[in-house]
Amino acid sequence: EPEVTQTPSHQVTQMGQEVILRCVPISNHLYFYWYRQILGQKVEFLVSFYNNEISEKSEIFDDQFSVERPDGSNFTLKIRSTKLEDSAMYFCASRSQGAPNEKLFFGSGTQLSVL
Amino acid sequence: KNQVEQSPQSLIILEGKNCTLQCNYTVSPFSNLRWYKQDTGRGPVSLTIMTFSENTKSNGRYTATLDADTKQSSLHITASQLSDSASYICVVQNQAGTALIFGKGTTLSVSS
DSSP: OOOOEEEOSEEEEOTTOOEEEEEEOOTTEEEEEEEEEOTTSOEEEEEEEETTEEEEEOTTOOTTEEEEOOSSSOEEEEESSOOGGGOEEEEEEEEESSOTTSOOEEOOOEEEEEO | OOOEEEEOSEEEEETTOOEEEEEEEOOSSOOEEEEEEEOTTSOOEEEEEEETTOOEEEETTEEEEEETTTTEEEEEEOSOOGGGOEEEEEEEESSTTSOEEEOOOEEEEEEO
16 A cells, blocks of 8 residues: 655754654645644644645644645655644645545654654 | 544453444534544554444444434444554544544553
């Protein structure tokens, strides 16, 4: 089965530093998402992206966050100045064009630790 | 407020036994309900997706039910295996194409 690939699997950074989390969605998918999961808590929606623009974002996704699709394959999440509370597992997800209730495929996540 | 509540929080069963996990939601309007399996340190994997008009859906040993009137769903696992040990997450989408609303999950441990 095709997979969503995320790199790196683990990222450790100092508070205030910028980080970029990378994702390669499934090749024919057109809708892209970032979710995060703080340890022991539920998965939370951050942002959705379609046709080269943000289609929906949560209140977590403030101006410290940005997303980009720099080429035809990568989808990135940038955190401009990390805070301790940004420590979490970040999941990228994608789905194909079609009915909005189609299956969403998740990557294995990037564990971000902010020190 | 749109919420998804799951019970029990955790469950331990013997290999080969069946179990049922519960989900209650207050999400409105309602588009669909999904069950995901999440292994430790991995991303969620979709098991079933049900829309308003569907009240049961199976995927191998997993069978999900949905009662849209009472806003309840269950996931039944038959003849459990050690590899079923994971977190099972109930997820609701309130309008087609919008963000998914996740429950906290039920942690299932299957022992031999």
